[in-house]
Amino acid sequence: MSLTVALSKGKLLAGTQELFGRAGLPFPDGESRRLVVSLGELRFLFVKDMDVPTYVEYGVADCGIAGRDVLLEAESDVFEPLDLGFGRCRLVVARPAGAHFAPDGSSTVRVATKYPKVAAGHFLGRGLSVEVVRLAGSVEIAPGLGLADCIVDVVETGRTLRENDLEEVEDVAESSARLVVNRASFHAQRTELSSLVEALRRAV
Amino acid sequence: MDGAHRLAQIPPGVQCFVGDEARRRRRIEGVVVSVFEGWDYEEIIPPLFDYADVFTGDALSSKTYSFVGRDGSVLALRPDFTSLLAKIAAGRLRERPAPIRLYYSGEVVRYEPPKAGRQSELFQMGLEHLGGDPRAADAEVLTIAAECLERLGVRGFVLTLGHVGVFTGLLAGSGIDEARLEQLRERVEVKDEAGIRRALAAVDIPPEARRALERLATLAGGPEVLDDAAETLACCPAAAEAVGELRTVSTALVRAGLGAHVAVDLGEVRGLDYYTGLVFRVFAPGLGFEVGGGGRYDTLLGRFGRPLPAVGFMLGLDRVALLLARQNEERDPAPATAEMVTGRNLGEALAEARAKRAAGARVRFGNGEER
Numbered sequence: 038m039s040l041t042v043a044l045s046k047g048k049l050l051a052g053t054q055e056l057f058g059r060a061g062l063p064f065p066d067g068e069s070r071r072l073v074v075s076l077g078e079l080r081f082l083f084v085k086d087m088d089v090p091t092y093v094e095y096g097v098a099d100c101g102i103a104g105r106d107v108l109l110e111a112e113s114d115v116f117e118p119l120d121l122g123f124g125r126c127r128l129v130v131a132r133p134a135g136a137h138f139a140p141d142g143s144s145t146v147r148v149a150t151k152y153p154k155v156a157a158g159h160f161l162g163r164g165l166s167v168e169v170v171r172l173a174g175s176v177e178i179a180p181g182l183g184l185a186d187c188i189v190d191v192v193e194t195g196r197t198l199r200e201n202d203l204e205e206v207e208d209v210a211e212s213s214a215r216l217v218v219n220r221a222s223f224h225a226q227r228t229e230l231s232s233l234v235e236a237l238r239r240a241v
Numbered sequence: 242m243d244g245a246h247r248l249a250q251i252p253p254g255v256q257c258f259v260g261d262e263a264r265r266r267r268r269i270e271g272v273v274v275s276v277f278e279g280w281d282y283e284e285i286i287p288p289l290f291d292y293a294d295v296f297t298g299d300a301l302s303s304k305t306y307s308f309v310g311r312d313g314s315v316l317a318l319r320p321d322f323t324s325l326l327a328k329i330a331a332g333r334l335r336e337r338p339a340p341i342r343l344y345y346s347g348e349v350v351r352y353e354p355p356k357a358g359r360q361s362e363l364f365q366m367g368l369e370h371l372g373g374d375p376r377a378a379d380a381e382v383l384t385i386a387a388e389c390l391e392r393l394g395v396r397g398f399v400l401t402l403g404h405v406g407v408f409t410g411l412l413a414g415s416g417i418d419e420a421r422l423e424q425l426r427e428r429v430e431v432k433d434e435a436g437i438r439r440a441l442a443a444v445d446i447p448p449e450a451r452r453a454l455e456r457l458a459t460l461a462g463g464p465e466v467l468d469d470a471a472e473t474l475a476c477c478p479a480a481a482e483a484v485g486e487l488r489t490v491s492t493a494l495v496r497a498g499l500g501a502h503v504a505v506d507l508g509e510v511r512g513l514d515y516y517t518g519l520v521f522r523v524f525a526p527g528l529g530f531e532v533g534g535g536g537r538y539d540t541l542l543g544r545f546g547r548p549l550p551a552v553g554f555m556l557g558l559d560r561v562a563l564l565l566a567r568q569n570e571e572r573d574p575a576p577a578t579a580e581m582v583t584g585r586n587l588g589e590a591l592a593e594a595r596a597k598r599a600a601g602a603r604v605r606f607g608n609g610e611e612r
Contacts, residue, residue: 096529114530117431118458215433221524221531224399224504227462 039078040222040229043093043101045086049214052123053102060240062233078229090115090217099222099230105212106191110152116218118234122241124214125193128155131203132187133180140165140187140206147186149179156189159209177201254353254361262562264576266364269393269561270346273366276389277344280381282368285343287325293317296324298514304351318350323515323553324541326369331545339372339549360559367535367555371542376486378552379519379537380493386523386533386554387499393561396568398525398532400494400502401461403509404487405516405536407470410479411454415446425454430511434458449476460507464491464500470507486518515541519552527567532560579605 044053057064063076074081082098089103090113102121103111106128130148132138140146145166150156153169160167170185177197179185189209192198198205216237222230251257258266274284293307293315307317319325322345330341346366353359368385370378383400390398408429412422421444428436437455446454456473460466467488474480487505494503509520518537525532535554542549580602584590594606 094529096527115431117433117436120433120435218432219529221526221529223461224401224506224524225397225526227504231462 039075039080040100040226040233041080041082041098043082043084043089043098045089045103046083047086049086049102049104049124052121052214056121056123056237056240060236062236087111093217093219096219096221098219099226100216100218100233102214103217104191105210105215106152106155108215108217109155109210109212112154113217114220116220116223117215118218119216119238119241121214121216121237124212126191126212128152128189128209128212129192129205130159130187130189130207130209131177131180131192131198131205134202134204136180136186138186138206143186147184148189149176149185149187150189151176152189155209159189177203256360256362256559265562265565266558269558269565270364270366272392273389273556273561274344274346276385276392277366277368279388280342280385282342282344285326285329285345286347287319287322287329287345290316290318291325291328295328296320298324300514301351304353306350306352320349320351322347322349322365322367322555323369323538326553327371327538327541327551328545330369330371330549331542331547335547340378341371341549342368343371344368364558365555366558367533367553369551369553371551372549375518375537375539375550375552376489376493378550379486379490380497382535382552382554383490383494383521384497384499386521386535386556387494387502389556390502390523390525390532393565394568395525395532395561395564398502398523399504400499401504401506401509401522401524402487402491403506403520404483405510405518405520406483406486407474407480407507408454408457408510410477410481410483411450411457411474412446413477413479415444415450417444417446426510429454429457429508432458432461432508447476453477453480457508457510460505462505464495464503464505466505466507467491470505483518490519521554523556525564525568528560528564530560532564533557577603579603582606 054064063079065074065076065081072083082092084092086103086107089101090108090111092098093101093115094113104124130140140160145168146160147168147170148156149170149172151172153171157167157169172179176188176190178201180187181202191212218230293305296305296317301320305317305320307315310316326343326345334341349363349365351361351363353361370382386400421440425437425440428440434455437458441451441454453473453476460470467484470484471481474484491503515538516536517539520536522531522534533554533556537552539550542551580597582590582594582597582604584593594604597604
């Protein structure tokens with residue numbers, strides 16, 4: 038029986054391709070626009086990064102690769118057996134550079150983010166009232182335009198923040214690429230999945 | 242928006258079954274109930290609502306539809322059958338000697354956003370074995386679960402066995418605080434070995450227990466995993482005893498011919514908070530989430546004044562139906578074609594229809610306008 042792997046064509050693609058190469062596993066070439074590609078015993082689905090946990094949770098894909106940031110937001114019920122080590126970044130709270138804003142200094146934190154659950158959980162968990170402005174992208178411009186006091190977003194090098202005159206105030210979580218596995222597949226297709234997991238484990 | 246349109250809307254989380262779907266559900270329920278009856282379990286039809294404090298437990302209380310009764314008491318629509326059956330066994334059936342074997346089949350209501358085969362209204366078919374020899378009861382309940390799936394025609398199903406005592410045993414006496422415990426439990430559940438290591442960094446436990454907790458992420462597989470587990474967990478008597486219990490049960494199941502369907506998952510540490518020993522889930526190819534599950538709850542009946550060990554399991558009807566559809570099992574047999582009965586004289590036609598009914602026919606009565 039073959040396995041279905043959910044991947045995103047986003048920032049984790051290059052790292053994933055390298056990992057599969059090191060593990061001696063097939064990987065579709067980057068030129069194709071096809072979203073479903075079968076190679077030998079593996080079938081690859083290319084979906085939006087935020088959707089990878091969903092495909093895996095429902096068992097449409099047996100496993101997948103997703104950032105920890107995405108997993109925190111998706112709150113999906115999946116196994117996360119491997120930290121794959123690449124795609125490292127941090128989720129942080131950032132505010133306009135030099136602003137007086139401090140999360141615990143205001144009655145309600147207005148935060149713009151692509152991670153509404155993570156952002157709300159971060160502030161509510163500390164007893165701070167929060168108003169989440171959900172955006173699909175270009176989050177960095179929101180505070181400067183008065184849409185929010187701060188943002189919660191991922192930072193790799195910090196360059197995007199600096200170029201948009203933002204500075205980090207606090208850490209929310211660390212992230213890296215994770216292998217996620219469907220709970221039912223893990224048991225019902227144990228043989229096939231465990232050899233894939235072991236091949237990837239050795240290659241990390 | 243006109244009134245009729247507004248009234249046609251339905252709230253999220255509820256479902257309606259028509260014709261073939263309803264027939265399929267009745268058939269599934271019939272198969273499962275006949276297995277329960279076949280193992281000499283007795284049906285209980287519990288009330289639809291009861292006092293809210295019957296259903297305590299963090300996992301359930303946040304999902305309970307509760308309301309205030311006319312006398313000011315807080316009531317709840319049943320979110321679960323097990324608590325109700327425990328209450329009945331300890332109350333109305335107080336004089337009944339153990340072991341007591343009870344089953345139920347009906348709806349529970351939980352506040353849950355519709356997701357992954359979960360609706361707010363769930364149809365559960367399950368049983369509870371109260372009292373008796375615990376290992377024999379565990380093995381009996383698992384065997385009944387397997388027979389239900391066999392008779393339903395489910396292919397390739399797996400019963401994954403875990404034990405609450407492995408995780409709690411390894412942490413006994415560690416003094417780990419609540420927040421860290423939850424974080425650790427969550428990382429064990431998702432089999433994140435590196436995450437377990439991080440969650441344990443500041444916890445003061447013996448090195449063998451620490452290694453064993455990290456290993457919970459990978460102690461999953463066939464029944465042979467229990468050999469490995471016995472070695473890894475030898476350092477901790479409580480955890481080793483839990484593994485011993487699982488071994489007794491799994492050996493019996495293998496001996497009974499169910500070896501192909503038995504798996505072990507010692508990272509299985511979640512579930513309703515009343516579980517105290519064996520916990521298990523049922524998976525099958527074609528469905529990405531469990532079809533059912535169960536476990537041992539030795540302290541729940543004590544809450545109602547009759548301390549009895551107990552074990553139970555349930556299958557979700559919605560999920561079984563989904564699984565059978567995915568596995569593309571044989572179509573449900575169609576009902577017999579109805580015979581049309583019409584006639585100019587209403588009384589004569591009715592008499593004819595009654596005669597056909599008495600002979601067992603499916604009858605469609607009409608005045609000739611419909612066909």
